[in-house]
Amino acid sequence: MSATHKTRMLILGSGPAGLSAAIYGARAGMEPILVQGIQPGGQLTTTTDVENYPGFRDVIQGPWLMEEMQAQAEHVGTKLVWDTITHVDLSQRPFRLTGDSGDLYEGDVLVIATGAQAKWLGLDSEEAMKGKGVSACATCDGFFYRGKKVAVIGGGNTAVEEALYLTNHSPDVTLIHRRDSLRAEKILQERLFKNERITVLWNKQVERFVGGGTPEGLVALELKDTHTGALSTLEVEGGFVAIGHHPATELFRGHLALDGDSYITVEPGSTRTSVPGVFACGDVMDKVYRQAVTAAGTGCMAALDAERFLAEAEFEDVAEAAE
Template identity: 75%
Template sequence: MATTHKTRMLIIGSGPAGLSAAIYGARAGMEPIVVQGLQPGGQLTITTDVENYPGFREVIQGPWLMQEMQAQAEHVGTRMMWDTITSVDLTGDVFVAQGDSGDTYEGDTLVIATGAQAKWLGVPGEQELSGKGVSACATCDGFFYRGKKVVVIGGGNTAVEEALYLTNHATEVVLIHRRDSLRAEKILQDRLFAHPKITTLWNKRIDRFLAGADGQLRALALIDTETGEQGEILTDGAFVAIGHAPATELFKGKLAMDETGYLIVEPGTPKTDIPGVFAAGDVSDHVYRQAITAAGTGCMAALDAERYLAAKHFAGVTETVQY
């Protein structure tokens, strides 16, 4: 039988942002419900070594970190729901979400923490070698390529920024682009072309990622987009930097978004254009995209949700007294 679940704080998404919001919300007595979605735990569940999350001197595993966050959220009173939201209604005083299971979720406040997914090339070997030399986040994984050769795939701001960042670690960085010019801002291009560690391969398409005998990335198979000539480039690591896609399809036409689909929030806050609805993590962040920044905005969302409910309650009491 379909069930209606009611809470003072409904959270959609169970990555660092959603679970941090849940921890703070539960401690504030809001008895939050977290609907976990298609990827419980978020992107960290498909990440292996994590070396930049505060509090751990040794390398930890992404899935383990998310298990601990979930356990902490449950320990302080969060209800975790194994469901996927298929539609939302944000027009009333109570926000309503419909689950794929048939259950309905009602929240006096709503925290959207559905995250964003890196765009991938979709070529052979890419997913098989993810975490084994193939990555979509230089800030996350660049440290593991100290003194090594890496390639960056893409031609926009993200690709150029990743290439420049990787020069802090790698001895050689090769930017591979399928065209003969970059889309990145000119100032970024100037920095790229002036950097002695960076070279550029033009008009090259990635045909496949190739593994070595040890199961790690060994090389990339390339095809020249003008001549069709095939070739290979040896590398220790490959960073796919062709952009991210925020998981905001549910909210199109219901919340303000930018041209790329990220939710727009009031600067310095997780507040969307609907009072009581908050966006946390990568769903509204196209700049930093780190677990720690996602967790921070999850905390902010919970604190603002608590303040929103307190102000709403005070206004209702005041109106009653005046009447």
């Protein structure tokens, strides 16, 4: 039998953004319900070593951090639900969302924290070497490759920015692009070509991530020339795939304003979306920083924005009733 769940604050997504919103919302007495979605804990559950989250002097594990956030959210009064939302109705408040289970969720306000997924090349060897030298975030993992030879795969702004960032740690960075020109902004290209630590390999695509050693780690990339088909090998200890991200916003297409890259549009300096009472936080609206700590920060903002919205709405209701 399907059930109906009602709450003042409904949250979608259980990464740092969603759980931070839940913690603040629960402490404000909004008794939030958080629907965890298809990847409970978000991207950090697939990350091993985390060294840049404030408050921990030693390296911590991503899954452990998310377990602690979840436990904290539940401790202060959040109800976590195992379900995936398949349909939304944002035409009126309370907002009505339907889960894959058949359950109906009603929220006076809605916080969207469904995140974004890094695009991958789709190679079996890539999957096997994730966390063993293959990463999709130089800002997150570049520190672990100090003094080592690394490569970045891609040709857009993200790839060039990651290559430039990695020169802070590595004296030998190779950018690999399958075409003969970059899609990145000209100013970024100029910085890239002037950096003596960066080498660009044109018309090359990764055929295989090669592992070796004990414990196993990335030792090389097998490359294919996109013009001649010739194979070559590049020895590296770190490989960063930087070909973009997919924000999880398909569910909201036609219901909320999205930008050209399908990220939810919010008012500058806030988490307010195009629909009053709906708020977006974390990687689903942030295509610039995409860090756990910034996601958590916008989760806090979303809860505070939602609390203010409800307070104003309830004040207006009382005023109208008194007239």
